[in-house]
Amino acid sequence: MSTIDPAHPSGDDSDLDRVLHGVLAARRRERTVMSTSADRAARVVREQVVEGHLRSGTRLPEERLAAALGVSRNTLREALSQLVAERILVREPNRGVVVSTPDIDDVRDVYAVRRLVEPAALAHGTGHSPARIATVEAAVDEGQRAVAADDWPGVASANQHFHRAVVALAGSPRLDAQMHLLLAEMRLFFHLMGDPEPFHRPYLDENVTIARLLTSGERQTAADRMTDYLIAAQAQLVEAFASQG
Amino acid sequence: MSTIDPAHPSGDDSDLDRVLHGVLAARRRERTVMSTSADRAARVVREQVVEGHLRSGTRLPEERLAAALGVSRNTLREALSQLVAERILVREPNRGVVVSTPDIDDVRDVYAVRRLVEPAALAHGTGHSPARIATVEAAVDEGQRAVAADDWPGVASANQHFHRAVVALAGSPRLDAQMHLLLAEMRLFFHLMGDPEPFHRPYLDENVTIARLLTSGERQTAADRMTDYLIAAQAQLVEAFASQG
DNA sequence: ACCGTAGAGATTGTTCAACAATTCTTCAAT
DNA sequence: ATTGAAGAATTGTTGAACAATCTCTACGGT
Numbered sequence: 001m002s003t004i005d006p007a008h009p010s011g012d013d014s015d016l017d018r019v020l021h022g023v024l025a026a027r028r029r030e031r032t033v034m035s036t037s038a039d040r041a042a043r044v045v046r047e048q049v050v051e052g053h054l055r056s057g058t059r060l061p062e063e064r065l066a067a068a069l070g071v072s073r074n075t076l077r078e079a080l081s082q083l084v085a086e087r088i089l090v091r092e093p094n095r096g097v098v099v100s101t102p103d104i105d106d107v108r109d110v111y112a113v114r115r116l117v118e119p120a121a122l123a124h125g126t127g128h129s130p131a132r133i134a135t136v137e138a139a140v141d142e143g144q145r146a147v148a149a150d151d152w153p154g155v156a157s158a159n160q161h162f163h164r165a166v167v168a169l170a171g172s173p174r175l176d177a178q179m180h181l182l183l184a185e186m187r188l189f190f191h192l193m194g195d196p197e198p199f200h201r202p203y204l205d206e207n208v209t210i211a212r213l214l215t216s217g218e219r220q221t222a223a224d225r226m227t228d229y230l231i232a233a234q235a236q237l238v239e240a241f242a243s244q245g
Numbered sequence: 246m247s248t249i250d251p252a253h254p255s256g257d258d259s260d261l262d263r264v265l266h267g268v269l270a271a272r273r274r275e276r277t278v279m280s281t282s283a284d285r286a287a288r289v290v291r292e293q294v295v296e297g298h299l300r301s302g303t304r305l306p307e308e309r310l311a312a313a314l315g316v317s318r319n320t321l322r323e324a325l326s327q328l329v330a331e332r333i334l335v336r337e338p339n340r341g342v343v344v345s346t347p348d349i350d351d352v353r354d355v356y357a358v359r360r361l362v363e364p365a366a367l368a369h370g371t372g373h374s375p376a377r378i379a380t381v382e383a384a385v386d387e388g389q390r391a392v393a394a395d396d397w398p399g400v401a402s403a404n405q406h407f408h409r410a411v412v413a414l415a416g417s418p419r420l421d422a423q424m425h426l427l428l429a430e431m432r433l434f435f436h437l438m439g440d441p442e443p444f445h446r447p448y449l450d451e452n453v454t455i456a457r458l459l460t461s462g463e464r465q466t467a468a469d470r471m472t473d474y475l476i477a478a479q480a481q482l483v484e485a486f487a488s489q490g
Numbered sequence: 491a492c493c494g495t496a497g498a499g500a501t502t503g504t505t506c507a508a509c510a511a512t513t514c515t516t517c518a519a520t
Numbered sequence: 521a522t523t524g525a526a527g528a529a530t531t532g533t534t535g536a537a538c539a540a541t542c543t544c545t546a547c548g549g550t
Binding site: 035036038074077078081082085086093109110112113115116117119120121124125126127170171172173174175178182227 | 366
């Protein structure tokens with residue numbers, strides 16, 4: 001339709017068409033980021049949950065929550081649908097949504113995914129650019145600095161950055177997005193557990209080792225270390241869940 | 246709370262409590278499956294898209310679609326939010342939702358995920374039960390029967406079952422769900438391409454080989470075959486996209 | 491005291507109607 | 521052929537409403 005359709009074979013306009021088409025696409029992307037108020041509401045609730053201000057099991061009554069967020073109940077429900085799809089919230093039919101309470105099987109499953117994906121990203125990922133490897137190293141440094149400052153929330157955060165950076169070595173936006181969701185679930189686990197230190201202290205050195213192996217190109221060895229790492233971390237979390245959660 | 250709260254330390258009631266708690270959880274799951282009308286609407290639209298009755302790029306006007314599905318516009322919007330999250334639809338702000346039109350980068354990314362996950366599930370999956378291996382073999386048989394009947398949609402369907410069964414070897418519900426979404430996207434690719442035969446014919450024998458290797462316990466070899474398979478399939482699809490899509 | 495139950499109150503699932511903001515169409519004027 | 525402006529159509533969002541379902545409480549029977 002009109003001059004902006006690149007399918008139209010109008011001779012020397014084709015270059016212009018391509019450019020204009022690109023401009024349109026860019027504007028569309030631009031608007032996509034500011035997004036709708038349902039998305040904004042979802043972002044706020046998501047933040048509150050992963051930061052631990054809304055704890056597992058908390059009910060989220062639609063009317064009060066909508067009022068608090070300054071949106072209508074209908075708009076809020078769109079937001080909640082999103083978060084349910086992300087597994088951050090759970091919908092109990094006719095009872096509303098609650099902040100999800102992961103059980104021991106969720107822990108096992110999340111680690112099953114991670115044990116499959118993270119070592120594979122290290123060993124066989126097709127996106128091992130210097131920049132991405134540098135991001136892994138940066139996350140390790142961030143963790144070292146945080147532990148030196150005795151900042152355990154900071155260590156937890158750095159640890160997430162580390163694992164996201166590892167998955168990013170696969171070079172796949174879809175995998176990155178998936179890992180983002182998994183790590184959000186992980187934060188729910190830790191909020192159930194309380195003190196984060198015992199769950200991060202043992203693995204700081206491992207992060208350093210894996211990063212070093214990665215830098216020196218020993219990808220398979222790095223992957224094997226990551227496998228052991230994840231098995232140990234899973235065992236620790238499962239045990240903690242079994243004994244207290 | 247009342248008698249069904251397992252946190253209540255009431256001596257020998259704890260066994261009973263656990264049982265009752267389980268019953269409640271089961272009922273909740275039960276109700277979850279019949280689900281809301283937004284979910285039903287989402288299922289109908291999803292079906293129409295993956296079956297190819299709604300083609301890439303088609304606009305989905307809210308008013309008409311809501312009327313067609315017999316739900317209100319608000320309810321429909323909840324359904325559409327879900328499908329946007331699944332990448333089956335794309336929301337263009339102030340312009341509504343359209344059936345998503347995957348581009349060549351989407352093809353590459355979907356295959357990047359598959360190349361990471363599927364071989365890893367074969368080589369390192371922790372759910373290689375006889376039953377799951379039998380499911381893989383059943384999918385191969387299904388494909389052989391379909392090709393014998395010259396039923397190419399049937400072959401395509403069997404092929405999906407094969408790959409889902411392979412991923413299921415990881416024993417992870419989350420990974421299964423993720424793979425389900427990826428395969429739905431794959432169907433969009435194929436609908437853009439037209440005739441499914443050239444995209445499935447070359448890989449039928451590979452499926453047989455991989456299943457055989459799996460049955461005989463040669464997991465790493467099976468994984469390597471799968472890697473080659475996926476690289477070839479990706480190359481074919483990328484080329485087809487570049488030349489016509 | 492214990493149990494079941496009826497009914498009141500609250501919350502969800504869903505619909506309808508409306509309106510501002512934005513996009514698409516049409517069509518006349520240059 | 522391009523521009524611009526009025527008009528129609530669609531989306532984003534709201535508010536109010538109502539039936540269905542769930543929760544809690546108080547009551548009465550045993």
